[in-house]
Amino acid sequence: MPPYRNKKTDKYTMRPHILDHLFASVTTLSGVGPKYAKLLENFCGARLIDLLWHLPSGVIDRRCNTALKYVNKGQIWTGKVRIIEHIVPRTPKQPYRIVAEEADKGLMAEQIILDYFKTFGNSLARQFPVGSHKIISGKIDVFNGALHMAHPEYVVDDGAIEQMPALETIYPLTVGINNKILNKLMHQILANLPSLPEWQDERLIKQRSFPDFKTALQLAHNPQTTDDLLPTAPARMRLAYDELLANQLSLTIVRGRLKKQKGRSLANAGKLKRKLLQALPYDLTAAQKRVLAEIEHDLFSEYRMFRLLQGDVGSGKTVVALLSMLSAVECGAQAAIMAPTEILAQQHAETITELCATIGIKTALLTGHIKGKARQELLADLAAGKIDIVIGTHALFTEDVLFHDLAYVIVDEQHRFGVNQRLNLSQKGHQCDVLVMTATPIPRTLLLTQFGDMTYSQIDELPPGRKPVKTVIVPYGKMAQVINMLDGKLQAGTQAYWVCPLVEESEKSDLSAAITRYEGLRRLFGEDKVGLVHGRMKENEKDAVMTAFKNGQIKLLVATTVIEVGVNVPNATVAIIEHAERFGLAQLHQLRGRIKRGNEAGLCVLMSDASSQIAQMRLQAICNTEDGFMIAEEDLRLRGGGEVLGTKQSGFGHFKVADLDVHSGLLLTASRDAALILQQDPNLHSLRGEALRILLYLFEKDRELMQTYNAG
Ligand code: ADP
Ligand code: MG
Numbered sequence: 001m002p003p004y005r006n007k008k009t010d011k012y013t014m015r016p017h018i019l020d021h022l023f024a025s026v027t028t029l030s031g032v033g034p035k036y037a038k039l040l041e042n043f044c045g046a047r048l049i050d051l052l053w054h055l056p057s058g059v060i061d062r063r064c065n066t067a068l069k070y071v072n073k074g075q076i077w078t079g080k081v082r083i084i085e086h087i088v089p090r091t092p093k094q095p096y097r098i099v100a101e102e103a104d105k106g107l108m109a110e111q112i113i114l115d116y117f118k119t120f121g122n123s124l125a126r127q128f129p130v131g132s133h134k135i136i137s138g139k140i141d142v143f144n145g146a147l148h149m150a151h152p153e154y155v156v157d158d159g160a161i162e163q164m165p166a167l168e169t170i171y172p173l174t175v176g177i178n179n180k181i182l183n184k185l186m187h188q189i190l191a192n193l194p195s196l197p198e199w200q201d202e203r204l205i206k207q208r209s210f211p212d213f214k215t216a217l218q219l220a221h222n223p224q225t226t227d228d229l230l231p232t233a234p235a236r237m238r239l240a241y242d243e244l245l246a247n248q249l250s251l252t253i254v255r256g257r258l259k260k261q262k263g264r265s266l267a268n269a270g271k272l273k274r275k276l277l278q279a280l281p282y283d284l285t286a287a288q289k290r291v292l293a294e295i296e297h298d299l300f301s302e303y304r305m306f307r308l309l310q311g312d313v314g315s316g317k318t319v320v321a322l323l324s325m326l327s328a329v330e331c332g333a334q335a336a337i338m339a340p341t342e343i344l345a346q347q348h349a350e351t352i353t354e355l356c357a358t359i360g361i362k363t364a365l366l367t368g369h370i371k372g373k374a375r376q377e378l379l380a381d382l383a384a385g386k387i388d389i390v391i392g393t394h395a396l397f398t399e400d401v402l403f404h405d406l407a408y409v410i411v412d413e414q415h416r417f418g419v420n421q422r423l424n425l426s427q428k429g430h431q432c433d434v435l436v437m438t439a440t441p442i443p444r445t446l447l448l449t450q451f452g453d454m455t456y457s458q459i460d461e462l463p464p465g466r467k468p469v470k471t472v473i474v475p476y477g478k479m480a481q482v483i484n485m486l487d488g489k490l491q492a493g494t495q496a497y498w499v500c501p502l503v504e505e506s507e508k509s510d511l512s513a514a515i516t517r518y519e520g521l522r523r524l525f526g527e528d529k530v531g532l533v534h535g536r537m538k539e540n541e542k543d544a545v546m547t548a549f550k551n552g553q554i555k556l557l558v559a560t561t562v563i564e565v566g567v568n569v570p571n572a573t574v575a576i577i578e579h580a581e582r583f584g585l586a587q588l589h590q591l592r593g594r595i596k597r598g599n600e601a602g603l604c605v606l607m608s609d610a611s612s613q614i615a616q617m618r619l620q621a622i623c624n625t626e627d628g629f630m631i632a633e634e635d636l637r638l639r640g641g642g643e644v645l646g647t648k649q650s651g652f653g654h655f656k657v658a659d660l661d662v663h664s665g666l667l668l669t670a671s672r673d674a675a676l677i678l679q680q681d682p683n684l685h686s687l688r689g690e691a692l693r694i695l696l697y698l699f700e701k702d703r704e705l706m707q708t709y710n711a712g
Pocket of ligand 2: 317
């Protein structure tokens with residue numbers, strides 16, 4: 001889709017003028033100087049539209065006038081009072097007090113004391129003449145049995161009630177920004193909202209009783225009841241749907257454009273592939289064959305590939321990745337595979353190098369730890385094309401790494417990449433094909449919103465002969481039995497993992513708990529039989545321990561993070577996980593995948609004393625199924641979207657209005673809607689198409705679209 005075309009300048013890069021008001025700086029508002037603008041900018045953004053996406057969190061009803069007698073501490077009370085007396089403070093620390101009495105309540109009238117701290121008495125004496133009537137509104141406090149109100153939020157003269165908002169919208173606030181001013185600013189913005197052409201389907205609007213966009217914004221900022229604040233209120237649903245449709249449209253457009261991006265064909269006769277298949281000690285599963293064919297179809301085509309390959313732990317992604325890389329090699333080009341950690345890169349390198357040696361292909365490992373002369377030689381070989389396949393960490397993409405002819409990049413276990421980063425990455429090579437692999441099952445909602453720009457393959461079958469893992473929840477009171485069981489297993493020659501939670505690398509107490517556990521287990525099972533790896537160790541120390549575990553010298557490996565045990569040790573079939581409730585379900589699932597590689601059925605012990613219902617349900621979900629997708633859906637349901645993939649920290653997957661926990665149904669509709677729209681009107685030229693462009697600009701999808709546009 002070409003970007004919006006400005007009719008006056010005939011340029012394609014301009015945002016439509018109808019949105020100018022919304023994208024104007026907050027400094028254009030009356031009452032906002034440079035200082036306040038800075039505060040707003042840091043808090044919610046520098047433009048009017050940023051303020052509009054700052055939706056209210058509450059509403060105060062100042063209409064009610066219950067008798068003071070029935071009001072509780074902490075409630076907002078509004079009512080008419082008669083001023084009785086002023087109590088001037090004797091020390092600066094005491095408040096200035098104004099004693100008042102509920103008006104028009106006769107014998108029912110209660111007294112209330114208005115407290116003013118650090119306020120000059122003169123102005124108060126003028127504002128509250130004794131005997132006068134005032135209407136006040138503010139929060140009630142109870143102190144020594146007396147009703148108080150500190151600094152009433154509103155004080156108006158009797159008969160001037162219209163000076164107080166009947167319903168006051170409450171916004172989330174920060175230091176320096178108060179609710180009254182924010183309300184005033186919002187009123188200014190809302191009063192000047194442009195009427196935008198309707199971009200939503202008429203039938204959908206009727207069916208869901210959506211207000212139009214402008215009305216929806218006005219309603220969202222002027223809630224009448226707390227129900228209007230719910231994400232399911234019609235105004236909020238409308239705005240959420242707008243956002244989701246913008247998201248789905250832009251991803252579908254990017255995907256469509258990428259698909260049409262000229263690449264290079266890596267079509268080949270498949271000689272290397274056949275050789276490797278013959279050398280493999282097993283046959284590919286049907287799912288592996290199907291996925292490999294899907295990838296090859298893209299590689300062979302004239303267009304660039306952007307594909308996501310999803311497969312559960314142990315489903316055999318690595319060998320599929322390798323087989324697909326052989327296409328690049330057979331065409332005389334290079335391929336690179338990037339892993340998220342050193343250890344995983346090394347493990348890939350071992351597997352791949354071993355297999356490649358049998359068919360005469362040159363591989364190399366490049367990580368940040370390869371330095372000096374070795375690195376220089378490696379870089380020279382890469383640049384000269386002497387290396388066919390390079391395996392590494394993100395060190396692969398530092399600037400001094402030059403390829404002779406990089407045609408294909410595989411990113412393993414990288415789910416923290418947004419659309420823009422994926423586009424950048426692919427620019428490293430020359431018309432590079434890109435495959436992103438992930439073992440973390442991605443629920444459909446996230447797949448749609450975060451990976452909607454990629455086509456997608458799934459290995460939905462494990463290689464034959466995998467035994468199920470038995471998973472049990474065990475309270476700490478039964479530690480002795482666990483140790484007993486472990487002793488028996490170790491005696492019988494099995495290896496085991498003992499995992500302690502260390503969510504943040506900086507959590508000192510967690511680390512010391514892990515070290516204490518390690519020392520205890522060493523005393524029990526023998527000093528040389530127990531090893532420890534944790535995130536704070538140096539890379540080479542970790543490697544030494546991991547190697548010893550792989551070789552079987554170490555029988556029991558105490559580890560603090562899941563990724564560190566991402567190594568393939570078929571003889572390890574037991575895992576004990578402490579404080580299992582502190583792990584993400586996807587993490588637990590990954591971890592359990594590590595003990596399924598051997599001939600013996602695995603045993604996974606989840607140690608936990610957690611009693612909360614959510615914790616129980618989460619752990620039970622792990623015990624009930626080994627289906628990574630079901631676990632991911634459950635995790636998403638119980639914890640919310642971002643955490644499944646650990647994306648909350650990376651700020652990825654963030655919507656302004658939509659909340660996937662509530663609006664996932666809307667997302668599915670938006671996804672279908674987007675596909676249909678682009679099928680009927682690929683260039684968004686129809687009347688509705690023009691309106692949809694405004695929607696895309698409104699949600700700032702123009703940057704993504706422009707980048708695709710420029711790349712093509
Ligand atoms: P993933 O990367 O998807 O977690 P791997 O590629 O590491 O899985 O494969 C896990 C194990 O399964 C490896 O030891 C691999 O050699 C083996 N494997 C892969 N494909 C098959 C297959 N079709 N049949 C039997 N074993 C397989
Ligand atoms: Mg793997």
